[in-house]
Amino acid sequence: MAVPPPDLADRPVPPYLAFLRRHIWLIAGLLGVVTLTALRPFLRHVPDPPPVLFDLPDFELTRSDGTPFRRADLEGHVWVVSFFFTSCPSTCPKVTRAMKALAERYDAHDLPVRLLSISVDPARDTPEVLAGYARTIGADPARWTFVTGAPAAVRALVEKGFRLGLGGREPTDDGAYDIAHATKLALVGPGGGVRGYYGIDELGLDEIFHRSQHVLREARRAGTLADDRG
Numbered sequence: 248m249a250v251p252p253p254d255l256a257d258r259p260v261p262p263y264l265a266f267l268r269r270h271i272w273l274i275a276g277l278l279g280v281v282t283l284t285a286l287r288p289f290l291r292h293v294p295d296p297p298p299v300l301f302d303l304p305d306f307e308l309t310r311s312d313g314t315p316f317r318r319a320d321l322e323g324h325v326w327v328v329s330f331f332f333t334s335c336p337s338t339c340p341k342v343t344r345a346m347k348a349l350a351e352r353y354d355a356h357d358l359p360v361r362l363l364s365i366s367v368d369p370a371r372d373t374p375e376v377l378a379g380y381a382r383t384i385g386a387d388p389a390r391w392t393f394v395t396g397a398p399a400a401v402r403a404l405v406e407k408g409f410r411l412g413l414g415g416r417e418p419t420d421d422g423a424y425d426i427a428h429a430t431k432l433a434l435v436g437p438g439g440g441v442r443g444y445y446g447i448d449e450l451g452l453d454e455i456f457h458r459s460q461h462v463l464r465e466a467r468r469a470g471t472l473a474d475d476r477g
Contacts, residue, residue, distance in 0.1 A: 296461035299440035306404045308365070308396035311377035316394045318439055323473035325360045325462050326435040327455060330405060330428045332368030333380045336419060338430045343384060345432065345447035350390055352456055359472075360459045362391040363435075367405065367413055367428045369395045409433055409441065434458055437466045437473075 308316045329346050331339040346362055353360045366372035372380075377393040386393070395401070405413045405428070414427030431444040434455055442462060445455035466472035 296436075296465040297434065297442040297458055299436065299438070299442060301410070301441055303404075303408045303435065303439045303441065306400060306408060308394040308400060308404070309374055311374050311381055311393040311395075312388075313374045316392065321435060321437075321439045323437050323471065325437060325459050325466065325472070326363050326433075327360060327459065328363045328365065328409070328433040328435055330365050330367055330409075330411070330413075330430075332366050332426060332428075333372050333376055334368065334423065335425065336421075336423055337425055342430055342432075342447055345452055346391070347384060347386070348452060349432075349456065350387065352452075353390065354387075358460065358463065360390075360463065362386075364391070364393045365401065365404070366393070366395045367401060367426050368416075369398050369401050405429075434462065436462050437471045 303318055303321070305318045310316045327346070327349060329342050331342050333339075343364075346364060349360075350362055352358075366377060372395045374395060377395055381388065381391070381393050396404075402413055405411050409429075411429040411431075412427070413429075416424045416426055418424050429444075430447055432447060432451070432455055433444055434442040436442050443455075443458065445451040445458070463472065
């Protein structure tokens with residue numbers, strides 16, 4: 248008569264197997280974390296940069312230091328563009344605060360995105376006035392440029408270049424005046440193409456901050472981005 252095999256339960260369990268049995272859930276969790284970390288670069292989705300909506304035409308304005316600013320100066324850089332005037336009693340302070348917040352974020356992340364503020368009140372905002380305004384708000388001239396120009400040139404750039412509305416001087420109750428203009432910020436790529444318009448609220452600033460990085464990445468890959476902010 249055959250002798251039955253010994254009960255497997257009576258056999259001693261190897262130490263490594265006992266360890267695995269005691270810590271199976273911990274080991275599974277650690278393996279999951281390691282696997283996700285290894286796969287993360289392959290799983291991350293980087294959105295495509297916003298497409299070029301249209302190209303800006305040639306123009307010539309004047310910087311706050313009195314030197315010319317032309318369309319060619321946009322080449323090789325990513326720009327965030329705003330429209331304002333220094334004596335604005337309504338929306339311009341919010342626009343300026345939004346631009347300054349962006350400048351601080353770009354500085355903190357060492358991103359070579361430039362800022363351009365175009366005065367829609369060139370009759371009052373001379374280069375000297377803009378220079379004083381830039382100093383007052385603490386704008387870094389290496390990153391942030393303020394421009395003015397002949398009234399016809401400014402209007403043509405806003406309306407025909409950026410395809411935005413621009414009103415005339417309208418008196419206010421306190422004896423001052425206001426000028427209706429766009430408060431959205433424009434994103435312009437290194438080739439002078441407009442990539443989109445974004446709000447000055449928190450969501451809008453987050454969006455243009457990330458979108459500008461997508462355009463930077465695209466320009467670096469294409470070799471069209473200048474290497475410095477000088």
